[in-house]
Amino acid sequence: MSLHNLDNLYRQTIMAYAQHPHHYKPMLGTEGYHIQKYNPTCGDVIDLAFNMVDDRVTDIHFYGDGCAISKASASMMTDLVVGKNRDQMMQLVDQFSKMARGEASDVKSLGEAQVLAGVTKFPTRIKCATLAWHALDELLSVEK
Amino acid sequence: MKTIKHDFPILDQTVNGQELLYFDSAATSQKPQYVIDSLVDYYQNNNANVHRGIYELSERATRQYEQARDKVQKFIHAQKREEVLFTRGTTESLNWLASTYGVENVKQGDEILISYMEHHSNIVPWQQLAQRVGAHLKYIALNDDGTLNIADVKRKITDKTKIVSITHASNVLGVINPIKTIAKIAHDYGAIMIADGAQSAPHMNIDVQDMDVDFFAFSGHKMLGPTGIGVLYGKHDILEKMQPAQFGGEMIELVDLQEATFQPSPWRFEAGTPNIAGAIALGAAIDYLTKIGMTEVEKYEQSLVADVLPKLKKISGITIYGPQNSEQHSGVIAFNLAGVHAHDLATALDQEGIEVRAGHHCAQPLMKYLNIAATVRISLYIYNTHEEIDRFIGVLEEIKEYFNREFA
Numbered sequence: 001m002s003l004h005n006l007d008n009l010y011r012q013t014i015m016a017y018a019q020h021p022h023h024y025k026p027m028l029g030t031e032g033y034h035i036q037k038y039n040p041t042c043g044d045v046i047d048l049a050f051n052m053v054d055d056r057v058t059d060i061h062f063y064g065d066g067c068a069i070s071k072a073s074a075s076m077m078t079d080l081v082v083g084k085n086r087d088q089m090m091q092l093v094d095q096f097s098k099m100a101r102g103e104a105s106d107v108k109s110l111g112e113a114q115v116l117a118g119v120t121k122f123p124t125r126i127k128c129a130t131l132a133w134h135a136l137d138e139l140l141s142v143e144k
Numbered sequence: 145m146k147t148i149k150h151d152f153p154i155l156d157q158t159v160n161g162q163e164l165l166y167f168d169s170a171a172t173s174q175k176p177q178y179v180i181d182s183l184v185d186y187y188q189n190n191n192a193n194v195h196r197g198i199y200e201l202s203e204r205a206t207r208q209y210e211q212a213r214d215k216v217q218k219f220i221h222a223q224k225r226e227e228v229l230f231t232r233g234t235t236e237s238l239n240w241l242a243s244t245y246g247v248e249n250v251k252q253g254d255e256i257l258i259s260y261m262e263h264h265s266n267i268v269p270w271q272q273l274a275q276r277v278g279a280h281l282k283y284i285a286l287n288d289d290g291t292l293n294i295a296d297v298k299r300k301i302t303d304k305t306k307i308v309s310i311t312h313a314s315n316v317l318g319v320i321n322p323i324k325t326i327a328k329i330a331h332d333y334g335a336i337m338i339a340d341g342a343q344s345a346p347h348m349n350i351d352v353q354d355m356d357v358d359f360f361a362f363s364g365h366k367m368l369g370p371t372g373i374g375v376l377y378g379k380h381d382i383l384e385k386m387q388p389a390q391f392g393g394e395m396i397e398l399v400d401l402q403e404a405t406f407q408p409s410p411w412r413f414e415a416g417t418p419n420i421a422g423a424i425a426l427g428a429a430i431d432y433l434t435k436i437g438m439t440e441v442e443k444y445e446q447s448l449v450a451d452v453l454p455k456l457k458k459i460s461g462i463t464i465y466g467p468q469n470s471e472q473h474s475g476v477i478a479f480n481l482a483g484v485h486a487h488d489l490a491t492a493l494d495q496e497g498i499e500v501r502a503g504h505h506c507a508q509p510l511m512k513y514l515n516i517a518a519t520v521r522i523s524l525y526i527y528n529t530h531e532e533i534d535r536f537i538g539v540l541e542e543i544k545e546y547f548n549r550e551f552a
Binding site: 003018 | 160485487490491517549550
């Protein structure tokens with residue numbers, strides 16, 4: 001028996017990010033933007049926070065107990081949006097959502113996060129991949 | 145007990161290219177051909193509305209529907225057949241109680257006593273009731289091994305407690321609660337005792353008279369029956385005083401322009417055309433279980449637990465929730481593997497054809513109480529085998545290796 005089926009979802013890159021997530025640290029409480037998002041199917045909670053300087057993201061970080069997919073996804077997302085402005089972030093959120101739904105998208109703009117396209121073959125796990133992105137989306141829409 | 149897996153046609157298939165191994169019976173059980181046949185037989189040969197038609201077919205449907213009530217009565221050892229009400233399931237049974245008995249008997253300042261190990265369906269209806277009438281919802285604490293703290297029952301109960309509602313068997317911790325003992329305490333304080341039997345009725349002998357519960361709720365689909373059918377048992381004297389939750393056909397006696405009189409129980413609680421096929425098929429499920437014998441069912445499941453629990457514990461990094469020895473543990477086993485999130489583990493098992501549950505198991509207050517976000521849960525039933533357990537353990541060990549590699 002081999003577990004090669006698993007490799008479709010748990011790609012090397014995803015597991016590396018999950019084991020050593022970037023921008024993973026507890027909330028300080030002083031961040032300009034902060035949101036807590038909840039995944040009701042599994043009970044996972046994610047905290048996402050950042051500051052904006054001249055309409056550009058600085059100091060983004062996330063925290064919470066999550067599965068490999070949600071951690072890797074949040075990690076890749078935080079890498080991607082550092083230095084981006086509001087419009088650029090919203091575009092990235094849109095591209096990622098499309099990719100997770102299996103729709104045509106500009107995957108190149110998503111950098112490392114494009115490896116998460118494999119999640120479309122695992123419908124029960126799409127919410128894990130999109131959790132951080134929904135958090136960012138909500139934060140951007142609310143604070144507009 | 146001889147292997148009965150072949151009685152369950154659904155189990156004979158592959159999932160993700162692997163032979164299906166179903167370890168999620170606490171969520172819903174699979175159905176034997178005998179139960180499936182009873183549904184088909186009803187629709188093919190006997191379908192008509194019950195308690196209405198003056199013709200042969202309706203008489204046949206009514207007879208079968210009422211026979212199912214007799215089977216339930218015997219199965220749970222109720223004193224009277226009229227004490228058995230058909231509902232959609234445990235959730236509906238408990239909601240009915242909260243919205244009828246609860247609203248009529250729980251007043252401002254009164255108390256409702258439940259425990260930290262309840263399923264959401266034995267929490268939220270009481271929460272809603274408490275909010276509506278201004279009552280207090282109190283929680284009984286657990287011991288370190290996950291069993292109910294009986295001393296805390298005595299600490300929390302007061303003369304203001306009107307309802308004590310406790311699960312008979314936990315859907316997470318694998319513990320069986322001493323309902324009889326708790327019922328005695330409840331009655332001493334003038335409260336009624338409700339037991340949530342969703343996880344117990346499929347697996348053990350149920351004697352509502354011996355436990356001396358006032359109400360007992362369970363679901364058909366967790367005990368080999370179809371979905372959408374369940375039972376609310378209630379003591380006759382209490383049912384007679386209770387208002388129906390719903391009104392309409394079947395439950396009335398005489399309807400005037402401005403008022404109506406109702407049938408005696410149980411029929412006045414079964415408004416509208418009931419789930420006739422479901423009730424009959426639940427009766428078939430009871431036949432099937434009774435033929436094996438509930439003592440035998442319990443014994444066989446215990447042998448599976450005695451097999452799997454020590455093997456699980458031998459895997460380093462495994463944490464098992466609830467009692468640690470198999471004599472005290474039911475076939476519901478929640479666990480975590482260090483370094484692998486419950487959801488990743490469940491996906492990995494699914495890739496190998498092994499179906500388990502992962503998440504909060506509709507018991508968020510319990511998860512919070514245990515300070516965990518999610519667990520994996522296996523739940524065993526009569527069609528599971530010792531060979532399946534060995535396969536499961538083998539796969540689990542491989543998955544552990546898979547995730548514990550350093551991915552760089």
